[in-house]
Amino acid sequence: MVPDGGGYNPHQDVESGGRSVLYFRAPVREGLPARFELTCAGHYPDVLAAHIRSGAEAPGAPTKLLSILAGHWAARAVHVAVEIGLCDVLGQGPLTAGDVAQQTDCDPAAVDRLLRYLTHLGVVRRLGENKYSNTPLGALLRADSPFSDLTRMYGGEFYDAWREFASAVRTGHTAFSHKYGVEHFDYFAERPTTARTFDRSMQAVTNLVADELSRTFPFPAGAMVVDIGGGNGTLLRAILRENPEVSGILFDREHVSCNAVAEHEDASYRSRFSSVAGDFFAEVPGSGDIYLLSRVLHDWNDEDCVRILAACRRACGAGAELLVLERLLPDAETGAPDISLTAPWDMQMLAITGGRERTRSEYGTLLTKAGFRLDEVRPLPVDMNVLVAVPAAAGPDGQPGSGVPSPGFRAR
Ligand SMILES: C[S@@+](CC[C@H](N)C(=O)[O-])C[C@H]1O[C@@H](n2cnc3c(N)ncnc32)[C@H](O)[C@@H]1O
Known part of the structure; x- marks a missing residue:
């Protein structure tokens, strides 16, 4: 049984100082939820507080764990919203799921479900007539915002690198280098388009x-x-x-x-x-x-x-x-x-x-x-x-800094 709240009633059993009750939730039996009540005369505020506290913790832990485990689904859904341009089409004005599906060339039923999840995440809001619009958060995901570049980076190369996170924890070397064989700034130096996306993403x-x-x-x-x-x-x-x-x-x-x-x-x-x-x-x-x-x-x-x-x-x-x-x-x-x-x-x-x-x-x-x-x-x-x-008074090598323009630098 799981602690499930309780209370104290000073008007019952007045001569004993009131009546306390502790509730417990029992496993479902033959399809019916079962509940157990433990009640006795008197006031036991410490017992009651501990019971209520443990009840609040016990069912919360699995729920919290489930939402942590689902965390990357949220990030992925937002990344896909950017990839298909969902917040760009909603930027033109409120649209139904069908309109969004048509304009992004996606499956209408899948977009309908994605919009429901994005509503739950606070990316879009549902208006009357089954139409959706961007929230302020959704507006950040339009192509003209650097947050869309940040989302592409986090949901692209960085997301793939995170698959190797265990290697990073075991070895202390980056997951990125495990995945791609080079560190990220050297990777960007070879890929101008990705580098531009990263540079813009930093603007966010x-x-x-x-x-x-x-x-x-x-x-x-x-x-x-x-x-x-x-x-x-x-x-x-x-x-x-x-x-x-x-x-x-x-x-x-x-x-x-x-x-x-x-x-x-x-x-x-x-x-x-x-x-x-x-x-x-x-x-x-x-x-x-x-x-x-x-x-x-x-x-x-x-x-x-x-x-x-x-x-x-x-x-x-x-x-x-x-x-x-x-x-x-x-x-x-x-x-x-x-x-x-x-x-x-x-x-x-x-x-x-x-x-x-x-x-x-x-x-x-x-x-x-x-x-x-x-x-x-x-x-x-x-x-x-x-x-x-x-x-500080002296430089790292004990010498004061020169402050003199270094030779070899050419301003563009
Ligand atoms: C996290 S970004 C920060 C960019 C910017 N300062 C900002 O706050 O938005 C780090 C920057 O360091 C630059 N960088 C990395 N290695 C460098 C190096 N060896 N010499 C000069 N810049 C380098 C990267 O190209 C990148 O622009």
Whole structure:
């Protein structure tokens, strides 16, 4: 039998201090649900509370497990919605399941069922006359939103790589390399279309923090901002748009940086934006006043992070600042931030990139090893943070950073 609630009635058996009852659910017998009641005179609040608590836990656990096991069905259904363009056709206005099936060239009965599941997931809503429309979440899945690229990445190569997650847990090497034989950035370098999808997919989260950072962080007039591993330049562009006296260099691997300028031609900052190709393990452009590392360090193990940071430190002059944008795991020192996004993304780093999410003090340690001092952490939207670091008195090798433009870098 399973505990199934209970109660206390002070008006019964008043002379005994009231009456308590504990309910139990018994297994179904001959098709009929059975219920057992245990009742006695008196008030036993601790017993009653424990009974109610265990009743709430017992039936909840299997249900919770079932919904965890069904989690990848939800992700898959959303991915298929993007693949067939379901939210694009609903973007034109409310449609019936039949209309959606016709416009996406799919089976009407299957689309009808998919729409019911997507309604349950909050992707679409059902209106009168059997019509459906996008919810705000569904609107994010239209082709003009970078979240559709993110969905394609997560439901495509990354989803397939996750099949090898057990190998990642057993060996500590990425599931991605088990699946494809190379790490993901090298895989992208060979596949321009997938690389573009990945670069656009990064915009999904970057867009959510870029405005806030550009408006609230003091970028001094005349400053040169260098965005290391800056992807297609979404963050740097937002900073240049918001701060008309600031110039910027986007630094990324050749196959990424070569598209960064051509994709976006906006006269308001075009002359202040340049793009440089290179490898941040070797050298990064000097003469920057503010260096950005947005969601770069969580892609790498500690040793690689120190190499990247040391390259930044060598490029930094004495007055330069380094801004590291990352999510943070809870830290004994700073208390427990919400880990609803950080904990699953730590698994994504294990499976796909070979990096990890970290606490504030873990980032502090990496920064110190590379010759920086972590000064402060400011929160940004979607659980992101900006960690503000400055060069410590001496560089990683005991030498001050030069801050001199590195030879060999050519701005586009
Ligand atoms: C997770 S993305 C972050 C992009 C961007 N900073 C953002 O926040 O949207 C990491 C970036 O690091 C770049 N990257 C990876 N390895 C690199 C290397 N060795 N040198 C320079 N950039 C690299 C990738 O091409 C990619 O654009």
